[in-house]
Amino acid sequence: MSDLQSNPASRDRIPANLRPEIDALIANGEFDLPSRRLAELWRHDPASGTASFVISRLDQISDKIALPKFKLAILRSFTVEPIVPLLRAEAFAYGIDLEVHVCDFNTYVQDVVDPASSLYRFAPNAAVLAVRADQAAPELWRDFADLSPEAARRATEQAIQSYEQCIGAFRKHSQAALIVHTLERPSTPGLGVLDDQSDAGQSGLIRQINRELRRMAAQFRGVYALDYDALVARHGAAHWHDERKWLTARLPIAANHLVDMAREWMRFIVPLSGRTAKVVVVDLDNTLWGGVIGEDGMTGIKIGPEYPGAAFQALQRTLLDLSRKGILLAVCSKNNLDDAMEAIEKHPGMLVRAKHFAAVRINWMDKAQNLREIAQELNVGIDALAFVDDNPFEREQVRATLPEVTVIDLPKNPLEYSGAVRNCAVFERLTLSSEDQQRTAMYAEQKQRASAEQTFQSKEDFFRYLEQEAELEAVSDLTLARVSQLTQKTNQFNLTTRRYSEAQIAEMSSRPEWQIYSIKVRDRFGDHGLVGVAITHDQGEQCEIDAFLLSCRVIGRTVETALLAHLAESAAHRGRKQLFGWFLPTKKNAPARDFYEQHGFERQESNGAGSLWTLDLVTSTLRRPEWIKLRVSERMAETTTGGKI
């Protein structure tokens, strides 16, 4: 197949030809290539039939490609079965092996309150509560004209209460995430325009229920609102609905919008499963601006508030929105550096400037090689990159060389660029920490550190000069979201790579035998913020290090030693005699491989999963490095109350 890789233009075939090719490849025992062809087929034709084909073939090779698994339960008041293949195919395109359990029709209340229900037996990572107003608030939806204002208020309160009970019960019995559909407003309220003249009309009351659902999402940990009303509006209610299918098959969504429902769910599933991009790498010519800077020059390129420059400004605005969410921007462009930088810095129409870019590769080299360097410079995995380029040739080259990179297909029309980036679920975040919002500035400080390091004779001198301060804290309501986020996305310096949801962290922190620490680090160049997590678990005379992870930004400057030394001291203080921990190797955590050995731990055993290391706390000589100032606030007896449930 190397001919296809070296000549991407020939790949523009009709999808029908891909099917026999995929079957032949699978029959041949291959899995990597057919997996790429399946993704290509899906990009080409994201339709119901294609989805059935894709998932049936995927089931044949899923053991070999071993994508990360994610289990989703769907609680529903309407037919969702035809959406499931589309959802699984879409998940596959994001690199997720999605298993779906559809709960029985309209049994969602029983399912969530009964701890022995099929919902909980399935042990999902997340559940969707996909309920429509005809079920959640039947009087408001169907018989509104018959209701007195008092009865309408009661019906509204009842609906809210019932949601609160469902969500509360789910939280009690499961630590999975819960995605709750808000209710759609009627497109033609019974009272016509009169309905909108007060808050107590049919629309107003449904809006009130939706407001309460958002409040519950803020109140309950791991509960998220999906704005179903806005989803329908985005696609147009008249097109979204299919009344015939609703009446005959209890399927309210038209055939050509089923994939949009699947994609909306993916906007939650992708961040929940940790398959997000941390960096968006953009091309310049005909991507960030219209035209070619090397040929058209500063006055010729199109970028500004008027058409056609406005389309490119819209993309730039979207990129700035992403950077506000903590996603780093980088440039990868084939250009003369001086021409391109002049346009970036001086063109009056540019919204994105050099200061927004954490890494810049403007040269004539191969883009895949440039992407590798960008990942290295920013200390992220290749799979943390998303690549935006108008040139299909470059996209194909990156796909073929670096399959881990998320490649975004820009449409032909620049007016559609910003939507294509905005709708890509790898950029979704369900929570935002202050670290996320300041990340671009942090990377600028990191560059200063790296250049300072060059001027010192010894490492120790450099560490003293850095004046590092570390603050160790027991997890609290304020840090819970960030702690969970770090367990979800830290891949490199992570000894066990155990992923924990917010609800799981909260549950563990309520048990006295568990200690959950967060670590904040700052130095003379600036504040790194909350960059590490350690979790220990006392078991008799022993204490297990359940999780130990740090952001790569602070690794190699002995913060990891300070943290480990504190775990040992603290365990000894609680009367433990031995500290032990597993190193569980993954494709990415090689930087953590020798950590226990370097700190005087002894290897006890190795099995298929990893190696077990112990440290005798009575004889241990593990000490904090003297150049790090360490402040510790341990957990008090009852500090983690209030706020979230």
Add this chain to the structure above:
Amino acid sequence: MTASTFEQVRSVASDIFGVPAEKITAESSPETIENWDSMQHLNLVLAVEEKFGVQLDPEDIEQMKNIGAVAKVVEKLQSASH
């Protein structure tokens, strides 16, 4: 029915039922295709609607007793919209 409509319906049915296209004929029906249950019938209807940009009435769906009939229904709806 024209060959091209039939070919396209056949390829959709092949995807949905997981049966090779060459094994599907105009006479293929729930009796001869093992997977063709009521849920798969709905999936076939949705895939056909999506593929041909048509909307099927319950009466149309009733008539879809075999693959040939599906293609006929599609052609009827397509000629009606022209």
